[in-house]
Amino acid sequence: MKGVAIVGAGQSIFSRSCGMSVRELSFEAYQEAMAGLNISRKDIDASIICSAPEYDKQRTAAALISEYLELTPAPTFYVESVCSSSSAGLRVAWSLIKSGLHQIVTVIGFQKMSELTSPEAAERMSRGDDIMFGSPLGTSMPAGYAMYARAHMAKYGTTEPDLAAIRVKNSGYGAMNTKATYRKALSLEEILGSDVVCSPLKRYDCCANADGASCIIVASAEKAKKITDKPVWVAGIGMATSELNLSARESLTNLSCVREAARQAYQMAGSGPEDIDVAEVHDCFTIAELMAYEDLGFARPGEGAKLLRDRQTYLGGKIPVNVDGGLLSKGHPIGATGGSQIRTIVKQLRGEAGETQVENARFGLIHNIGGVGTYANITILTR
Amino acid sequence: MGFEKFGMKSFTSDAKVAPFIDHLEQGRIMTTKCRECGKVFFPPKADCPRCLTSNVEWVEINGNGTLLTYTVVNYGPSGFENDTPYILGIAEFEEGVKILGRVSKEINPRDINVGMKIKLVPVKLANGQVIYEMKI
Ligand SMILES: [Zn+2]
Numbered sequence: 291m292k293g294v295a296i297v298g299a300g301q302s303i304f305s306r307s308c309g310m311s312v313r314e315l316s317f318e319a320y321q322e323a324m325a326g327l328n329i330s331r332k333d334i335d336a337s338i339i340c341s342a343p344e345y346d347k348q349r350t351a352a353a354l355i356s357e358y359l360e361l362t363p364a365p366t367f368y369v370e371s372v373c374s375s376s377s378a379g380l381r382v383a384w385s386l387i388k389s390g391l392h393q394i395v396t397v398i399g400f401q402k403m404s405e406l407t408s409p410e411a412a413e414r415m416s417r418g419d420d421i422m423f424g425s426p427l428g429t430s431m432p433a434g435y436a437m438y439a440r441a442h443m444a445k446y447g448t449t450e451p452d453l454a455a456i457r458v459k460n461s462g463y464g465a466m467n468t469k470a471t472y473r474k475a476l477s478l479e480e481i482l483g484s485d486v487v488c489s490p491l492k493r494y495d496c497c498a499n500a501d502g503a504s505c506i507i508v509a510s511a512e513k514a515k516k517i518t519d520k521p522v523w524v525a526g527i528g529m530a531t532s533e534l535n536l537s538a539r540e541s542l543t544n545l546s547c548v549r550e551a552a553r554q555a556y557q558m559a560g561s562g563p564e565d566i567d568v569a570e571v572h573d574c575f576t577i578a579e580l581m582a583y584e585d586l587g588f589a590r591p592g593e594g595a596k597l598l599r600d601r602q603t604y605l606g607g608k609i610p611v612n613v614d615g616g617l618l619s620k621g622h623p624i625g626a627t628g629g630s631q632i633r634t635i636v637k638q639l640r641g642e643a644g645e646t647q648v649e650n651a652r653f654g655l656i657h658n659i660g661g662v663g664t665y666a667n668i669t670i671l672t673r
Numbered sequence: 674m675g676f677e678k679f680g681m682k683s684f685t686s687d688a689k690v691a692p693f694i695d696h697l698e699q700g701r702i703m704t705t706k707c708r709e710c711g712k713v714f715f716p717p718k719a720d721c722p723r724c725l726t727s728n729v730e731w732v733e734i735n736g737n738g739t740l741l742t743y744t745v746v747n748y749g750p751s752g753f754e755n756d757t758p759y760i761l762g763i764a765e766f767e768e769g770v771k772i773l774g775r776v777s778k779e780i781n782p783r784d785i786n787v788g789m790k791i792k793l794v795p796v797k798l799a800n801g802q803v804i805y806e807m808k809i
Contacts, residue, residue: 407750416750422688423716426680427775427804428746428753433761436744442785444742488781489745535716535761537771542742 294384295521296671297600298507299633303469304621308501310452311349312402313358319505320359320398323628324623328517331359333393334507337366338382340375340399341625344414347405355398370625372418373400373574376504377628377667379487379516381527383508394517395508399630401623403499411499418661420535432496432575434536434662439577441492446531447669448580454481455598456576457494460612461622462604464491464619471500471621495576500621504629506636520640521524525561525653526670528554545663548585552657556587556666559653563587566670567611567651568638570631572659575617582657583611586668596663604644611639613646628658628667678803682752682808692731697795697803698718702736704770705729714787734772736793738764740807741771745782762807764791777806 293363300322302308302315310318324331337359339352348354356366371378383395403411413416414432422452442448461476476494484493488501507517514521533539540546563586570580583594588602588609597603603611614620614634617627635642635654657670675691677683678698696703706713706723715734720727743762746753753759760776762785774793776785788790791800798804 412751416752417684420716421684422676422679422690423749424773426676426683427761427773427774428681428749428756428759429761430746430750432748433744433746436746437742437761437763440744440787443740485747486745487748489743489747535773537715537773539771542763 293367293511294387294524295509295511295520295631296506296524296636297509297514298327299505299636300529301469301504301626301630301633302502304471304500304502304623305450306471306500306621308402311318312351312400313355315402315501315503316355316398316400316505317358319503320396323505323507329394331361333394334364334396335394336364336386337361337396337398338369338379340369340379342370342372342375343368343403345401345403345406345624352467355442360638361550366537371665371667373572373622374626374658374660374665374667375625377656377658377669378506379530380506380632380669381529381667384524384527387510393513397506397508398503399628400503401625401628401633402501403623404501424535430488430663432488432491433473435575435577436491436583438542438663439490439535440529441520442577442581445543448595450482451478452595452598453495453576453580454478456573456579457481457618459598459604460573460616460618463646464615465614467619468617470619471498471590472619477487491575491577497574497617497622500623502621502626502630504626504633506629513667522636522639522671522673524669525672526555526557527558528552528558528668530554530666534664536662543580544585544591545659547663547666548582548657548659548668551666551668552586559670561653561670565653566655567653568613568635568648569609569611569655569657570614570634571611573612573618573661574622578659579612579616586655588659605648610648611649626654631656631658632669635671639671678801680802681756681798690717693802696731697805700795702793702795702805703731704732704734706732708711713768715772715792729794731745734766734770734793736766736800738766738791738793740764740785740791742787743776743785760785761801764793764807766793771777775806777808780809
């Protein structure tokens with residue numbers, strides 16, 4: 291089972307205006323990932339560069355990042371599944387290593403959203419829906435998740451304060467994360483009183499764009515043991531896809547791609563939701579974290595809000611979730627987000643998470659979603 | 674030609690399913706059905722990937738549906754800034770398909786409930802574009 295390991299993981303600071311170029315952001319993440327490893331850049335066989343290219347000013351950035359980090363002539367190429375690009379990058383790295391083609395692969399995710407004006411970013415986001423049948427009606431990411439939230443409320447009695455409570459939890463942990471964009475604990479009243487963006491979702495139910503980069507170094511078992519004495523093993527990976535059109539989907543109260551990807555990952559890891567000690571879930575909107583509890587099996591359908599009310603997803607609970615503050619606090623540099631989530635779990639499994647350490651964490655799970663529940667990547671790591 | 678006429682802001686034009694727009698202009702909401710396996714699609718497809726055929730026919734959606742979810746959009750994407758607030762909804766229809774569409778601005782958001790019966794009707798906008806709207 292222990293075939294592929296993550297030997298290093300890092301991220302840049304995430305912020306609204308970082309004062310750095312994409313290559314410099316990538317270096318910051320790479321520097322942290324490589325720290326303390328018994329390898330040099332010459333040992334890296336291939337690099338996978340993950341971003342949503344429609345938001346990049348720099349075209350074909352893979353070569354540029356490779357040049358800046360002096361990884362040439364090793365192969366490099368882009369992998370994209372919007373917000374889950376860097377988890378998809380890990381999937382490709384895993385396959386390259388399993389196949390024997392490569393031994394050590396680096397996965398770098400980035401996005402520099404501040405290079406686009408807000409209207410430019412909004413224009414690209416609106417084309418993320420079906421441009422024939424969705425976008426012409428004024429659909430958007432928040433509108434899509436808002437419709438999931440409304441359907442969940444109608445079916446299960448979930449309330450707006452239930453959703454706001456997710457931001458309360460995550461903002462509290464975000465305040466402790468020195469690399470997060472938003473480092474202020476928010477009250478339930480502040481969240482409920484914020485502007486309604488797409489009902490029932492308010493400003494503070496939504497994550498914000500950010501600039502940032504992430505980096506993970508992936509290696510074969512044979513190499514991993516020589517590179518570090520703290521390898522973290524890829525126990526299970528799963529990936530699945532839902533229809534792009536919300537109207538073509540079976541359910542509007544859960545994400546079917548998450549259920550399928552989780553099934554694959556649990557099966558490969560030989561584990562289940564009860565075995566997971568700590569999780570990072572893709573809280574691009576508060577409702578997304580709530581549905582994740584249910585789709586990952588941490589709670590039964592409709593009981594996600596109760597899991598949080600019982601404080602089971604806080605530190606000290608049954609399954610602490612997003613103890614780094616989540617996307618809601620860190621900000622969401624699209625291509626970098628999955629790698630940042632993976633970094634948090636790697637630190638947890640190595641016992642390096644400081645004041646947010648989950649005691650004796652053995653299994654960690656990463657839930658990274660692209661689009662409005664369109665692409666799901668579930669990764670289970672162990673030490 | 675065809676899809677440049679759909680929606681408040683269109684993004685593309687040519688498609689084999691362009692008759693969808695012609696029907697809409699004539700006041701009918703139509704979609705496609707595979708003549709071989711009988712599958713009704715929405716959005717309409719010109720092809721059935723199950724039967725590997727393009728032998729599809731246009732069938733009418735009568736518009737009687739049940740609202741599954743909705744949202745009042747206060748901040749719209751670019752090109753929709755002057756249209757806000759507007760309401761998006763997804764409803765399920767008697768033909769077994771779900772459709773995402775606008776909920777009529779004539780309806781007060783306070784009167785909207787998940788599970789309510791709606792009628793999907795074609796609408797021609799002032800600028801000549803066509804859409805469909807859910808009405809009570
Ligand atoms: Zn067919």
